[in-house]
Amino acid sequence: MAHVETLIVGAGLAGLRALYALGQKGITATVLEASDEIGGVWNHNRYPGARCDVESFDYSYSFSEELEQEWRWTERYPTQPEILRYINHVADRFDLRKDIVLNTRVEEAAYDEDRAIWTVTAADGRTRTANVLMLCLGQLSAPKIPSYPGQDTFAGKLIISAIWPKEKIDFTGKRVGIIGTGSSGMQMTPVIAETAAHLTVFQRTANYSLPAANAPLSDEEVAQVKANYAARREQIRNSPSGLGFRPGKVKTLEVSDEDREAALEKSYHRLGFGFALTFPDILLNEEANAVASDFLKRKMAERVSDPELKKKLVPSDHGFGTRRPSVDGGYFEAFARDNVSLADIREHPIVEFTPEGIRTEEKLHELDIVIFATGFDAITGALLKPRIVGRGGQTLAEKWADGPLTHLGLATAGFPNLVMVAGPGSPSVLSNVIVSIEEQADWYAQMLATMKAEGTVEFETTETAEQGWTDYVQVRARETLYGTADSFYNGGEVAGKPRVFMPYSGGVRHYRLKLIECADAHYAGFEQRTAPLARSTDVAANG
Ligand code: N01
Numbered sequence: 001m002a003h004v005e006t007l008i009v010g011a012g013l014a015g016l017r018a019l020y021a022l023g024q025k026g027i028t029a030t031v032l033e034a035s036d037e038i039g040g041v042w043n044h045n046r047y048p049g050a051r052c053d054v055e056s057f058d059y060s061y062s063f064s065e066e067l068e069q070e071w072r073w074t075e076r077y078p079t080q081p082e083i084l085r086y087i088n089h090v091a092d093r094f095d096l097r098k099d100i101v102l103n104t105r106v107e108e109a110a111y112d113e114d115r116a117i118w119t120v121t122a123a124d125g126r127t128r129t130a131n132v133l134m135l136c137l138g139q140l141s142a143p144k145i146p147s148y149p150g151q152d153t154f155a156g157k158l159i160i161s162a163i164w165p166k167e168k169i170d171f172t173g174k175r176v177g178i179i180g181t182g183s184s185g186m187q188m189t190p191v192i193a194e195t196a197a198h199l200t201v202f203q204r205t206a207n208y209s210l211p212a213a214n215a216p217l218s219d220e221e222v223a224q225v226k227a228n229y230a231a232r233r234e235q236i237r238n239s240p241s242g243l244g245f246r247p248g249k250v251k252t253l254e255v256s257d258e259d260r261e262a263a264l265e266k267s268y269h270r271l272g273f274g275f276a277l278t279f280p281d282i283l284l285n286e287e288a289n290a291v292a293s294d295f296l297k298r299k300m301a302e303r304v305s306d307p308e309l310k311k312k313l314v315p316s317d318h319g320f321g322t323r324r325p326s327v328d329g330g331y332f333e334a335f336a337r338d339n340v341s342l343a344d345i346r347e348h349p350i351v352e353f354t355p356e357g358i359r360t361e362e363k364l365h366e367l368d369i370v371i372f373a374t375g376f377d378a379i380t381g382a383l384l385k386p387r388i389v390g391r392g393g394q395t396l397a398e399k400w401a402d403g404p405l406t407h408l409g410l411a412t413a414g415f416p417n418l419v420m421v422a423g424p425g426s427p428s429v430l431s432n433v434i435v436s437i438e439e440q441a442d443w444y445a446q447m448l449a450t451m452k453a454e455g456t457v458e459f460e461t462t463e464t465a466e467q468g469w470t471d472y473v474q475v476r477a478r479e480t481l482y483g484t485a486d487s488f489y490n491g492g493e494v495a496g497k498p499r500v501f502m503p504y505s506g507g508v509r510h511y512r513l514k515l516i517e518c519a520d521a522h523y524a525g526f527e528q529r530t531a532p533l534a535r536s537t538d539v540a541a542n543g
Pocket of ligand 1: 050051052053054140146179180181182183184185187204205324345373374375376429488493
């Protein structure tokens with residue numbers, strides 16, 4: 001049985017970055033990846049139009065100045081193929097592949113309390129052991145796949161946006177249906193509309209979206225960013241959400257009507273969903289949020305000419321930013337095409353699939369291809385897929401039955417020597433996630449190196465620490481308007497999921513300070529043992 005100091009599960013942006021960080025500290029690690037390729041969500045989300053809605057300069061690793069200078073992004077918002085190329089380049093550039101095992105889906109991980117060792121079993125039955133288990137499974141990576149009556153009888157092709165096939169799908173002459181109008185559905189709509197015979201977008205909830213203002217990057221622009229990269233990274237690390245611009249400081253209602261309109265207009269054309277930071281109170285104060293929401297509703301309405309469509313496509317049931325908004329490349333304009341129509345499934349819900357297509361309460365939509373762009377079981381979904389067994393045989397699913405409990409988003413009591421990246425209780429989906437990933441990866445590497453040097457064989461967060469942090473996450477969330485809508489921030493995206501606010505909303509900078517504080521206090525909230533608790537308890541019990 002192969003043994004390493006750390007087993008990392010998942011070879012996406014987080015797993016690779018953790019592998020690099022541990023290597024820098026001389027800690028041996030192996031990454032286990034279910035797919036036949038590295039890249040995580042950027043390997044799987046190959047749908048047409050897939051791109052990141054954070055600027056490429058910022059959606060990239062900051063750990064190597066050479067990498068920053070060598071790599072040349074081509075567009076302001078990078079496409080999925082370009083990000084995947086970047087991830088592969090990083091793996092080669094830093095010789096990471098030798099420690100990555102592909103085609104290895106982890107099905108179970110069990111903690112041996114006597115030996116302080118994790119045993120990980122993959123789908124092929126092979127087991128590996130490690131002192132530490134690090135879960136880098138992604139926060140939006142477990143796809144949510146609806147199951148409608150008759151779905152299996154559909155004679156056409158069913159595709160899931162988050163597990164997009166590698167072969168090219170030809171939409172030419174096809175009648176296509178997209179279910180879901182989050183970022184994925186909105187991004188693919190204008191692209192598929194270009195070749196499909198007809199495209200029907202099935203919308204349950206209208207979503208806020210801003211134009212991407214994407215453009216090729218000029219050599220001058222690239223040179224300018226590269227000349228000042230260190231300062232840009234520093235600013236990002238000290239920002240609320242890890243985005244590369246300076247957020248507004250004056251409150252929404254403290255400026256004149258004209259200045260407010262001008263500021264919103266400027267952000268709208270440049271910042272994507274960073275628009276939310278035009279004023280510091282847009283996500284905190286209802287009046288401020290209403291101003292920003294009304295501005296965006298006006299803008300979205302201007303992009304649609306048909307009055308009936310306008311009413312349907314402009315959101316009316318939640319404030320801007322209380323659910324994840326999108327950044328699109330021509331979504332609203334696509335509905336001006338003769339071959340694109342909207343099916344409002346809030347008004348006329350889907351009744352069933354038939355061999356011919358989708359029957360709603362209104363009519364049968366005849367289709368050749370149906371795409372589920374229905375999102376993810378967010379934040380905890382992927383973490384709870386493998387059976388993870390901690391102290392006393394308790395599984396992580398049992399422990400988190402009423403919602404996740406973590407100390408600083410790092411670890412959970414009863415599961416010694418287990419840590420997670422971008423999990424619940426960390427800024428995760430409320431941040432430019434690569435910033436959060438880097439912060440945690442480096443922090444873990446230092447923590448593990450320190451504990452190794454001190455002879456710690458078992459570390460475990462305490463119930464007091466995890467309850468304290470989990471409560472604090474709720475307190476911070478209540479300061480915001482996130483609680484006013486159902487979303488994947490609060491478990492509202494999956495029926496029956498515990499309704500708990502999961503990401504840390506206090507910002508990237510504040511989170512980083514909390515991590516530093518924890519480390520400076522010799523990893524406060526973690527018990528560190530030079531022998532496994534189980535063994536010392538045995539010794540005590542036996543006199
Ligand atoms: O998923 P979503 P997504 N029947 O959850 C609908 C990241 N991402 O894949 O709102 C009918 O936002 C659901 O409707 P409702 C990014 O963080 C990033 O689009 O539940 N409809 C909603 O409209 C993003 O925010 C990029 O009423 C159903 C949609 O499906 C996150 O991933 C690109 C349904 C799901 O929207 C998720 O985006 C793509 C059902 N049974 C994704 N179930 C970047 O640019 C769900 N829906 C980085």
